[in-house]
Amino acid sequence: MSRVISATPHEVYAFASNVDNLPTWAAGLALADVVRDGDALLVDSPMGRVKIRFVEPNALGVLDHDVTLPSGTVVTNAMRVLAHPDGSEVVFTVRQIELTDEEFARDVEMVAADLERLASHFGSQG
Template identity: 35%
Template sequence: MSVLQALTVTVTIARPPQEVYDYAREERNFAAWTTSFSRSIRQEDDWWIVETDEDPVYIRFVPRNDYGILDHEARVGDGSIVWNRMRVVPNGSGSEVLFTLFRQPDVSEAKFAEDAGMVRRDLETLRRVLEG
C-alpha cells in the first residue's frame, strides 16, 4: 500500500453553506471561479469539458447531495483520471471550503506546489465572487 502526500487548501466564505455549495456545484459557474486554468466550459453527455491553455479537461461531479460534498473526477489529456476531493462545511453563519490535493507519483514537488497555488487562487476567486 502506498500513501500519497496530501495538502488541504481552505478558504472561509461569508455566505451560507447551501449557497456556496449550489454555486460551486453548478458546472456552468466552474469557469468563473477556476480562472487559474479554465478558459471556457461546455457540456458533452455527463461530462463538462473545460478548455484550458493546454489540453481540455473533462470534469464530472458526484451527484448533488445534502453533505456539501463536491468531489469531482478530472480526466486529463493523457486519459488518466484524478479525483479531486472538495467539501463545503458550515463555519458559523458562513462556510469553509476545503480542497484536498494528492500528489500523484509522477508529479514533481515543484508541480505539486504550483497546483496548490492554483487551487488557492481559485478558492479565493470563489470567495470574491460569492461575497461580491
C-alpha cells in the same frame, strides 16, 4: 487546503456546483465555457483539454469530481462545503499525481487562487 467564506453553505454549494460558473472562479480548472458531453464536462484548462465528472447534486455539500487529464490519468478531487461559524468552509484536497514538486507547488497555488475567487464572489476578504 481550505477557505472560509462569508456565505451560507447552501449559497456556496449552489454557486460552486453550477458548472456554468466554473470559468468565473475555477480558472485552475476551466479557462473557458464548459461543454457538456452527457454526464461529463469538457473544458480547456491550464493542463490542456480535460474531462470532468462531478458527483450527483446532494444536500451534504460534496463537490467531489474526477478530472481526466490529457494523458488519460483520472484524478479524483475531494471537495466539500462545510458549515463554519463565519459562514462556510470550502475544503479541497490537492494530490500530487503525475506532477513534479514544482508543478505540484504551482497546482496548490492555483487551487488557493480558485478558492480566493470563489470567496470574493461572496465578498469574503483574505
